Structure formats: C-alpha cells, structure tokens
Amino acid sequence: MPKMKTDRGAAKRFKVTGSGKLRRRRAFKNHLLEKKSSTRTRRLSQETDVAPGDVRAVKRLLGL
Template sequence: MPKNKTHSGAKKRFKVTGSGKLRREQTNARHYLEHKSSRRTRRLAQDQDVAPADVKQVKKLLGK
C-alpha cells in the first residue's frame, strides 16, 4: 500500500500546535489595507483556531 501524500495547499495554510490544535491565518488581511482601520488589521494579523466542524477534514489533508 503506498503512502498518502500531504495536501500541498493544506500544508501551506494550516499549522499544528504543540498540543495538537490546528491554527490558520485570517482572511481579509492581504490587500486594500488602507481602507481598513488599524484596529482591524491588528486583529486580522492574529492566527485563529480551525473551526471544530473542519478539524477532521483538515487533519486528513495533513496526514495526521
């Protein structure tokens, strides 16, 4: 049986923390930043946990 490959798009988008949680970057933080408030851009810079409903699928894509 061959090994499963890690999904290349998923490995660029998600990180697994030391405790096994999945983290992702927030959307809307890449361009048109001059129209967004400083408070909003600071908030968008923080990583966020993957939604519980998506964890199983993301782990499968990462081969975990």
Template sequence: MPKNKTHSGAKKRFKVTGSGKLMREQANRRHLFEGKPSSRTRRLASDEPVADGNLRAAKRLLGR
C-alpha cells in the same frame, strides 16, 4: 502499501501547535488596507484555531 501524500495546499495553510491544535491565518489581511481601520488589521494578524466543523477534513488533508 504506499505512503499517503500530504495535501500541498493544506500544509501551506495550516500550522500544528505543540499541543496538536490546528491553526489558520485569517482572511482580509492581504491588500486594500487604506479602507480598513488599523484595529481591524491588528486583530486579523493573529492566527486562529480551525473551526470544529472543518477540523476533521483539515486533519485528513494533513495526514493526521
């Protein structure tokens, strides 16, 4: 039986931590910074764990 391929879009969007958690980047951190407070852009800079409702689908795309 052939190997399953990892979803190319998913592997660019998710990182797996050492403990096995899936992390994702937050939205609204690409452009139009003049209208956003610095506190908001700093808060959006940190990665966040994938929500429980999306975890199963994300893991499946990564082949885990």
C-alpha cells in the same frame, strides 16, 4: 497500500501546535488595507484556531 501524501497547499496554510490543535491565518488581509481600521488589520494579523467542523477535513489533508 501506498503512503498518504500531504496536501502541500494545506501544509502551507495550517500549523499544528504542540498540543495537537490546528491554527490558521485570518482572511481579508491581502489588499485594500487602507480603508480597514488599524484595529481591524491588527486583529486579522493574529492566528486563530480552525473551526471545529473543519478540523477533521484539515487533519486528513495534512495526513494526521
């Protein structure tokens, strides 16, 4: 059986913390930022945890 390959697209989008949790960037912060409030853009800058329902799929993509 060959080794599992890491999904490179997923590897660039998700980060594994020291405790093993998965972190991701928030969506909607690429363009059209002028109409979004500074509070909203600041909130979108923060990383957040991957939703519990998606963790299994993401871990598989990352080869964990």
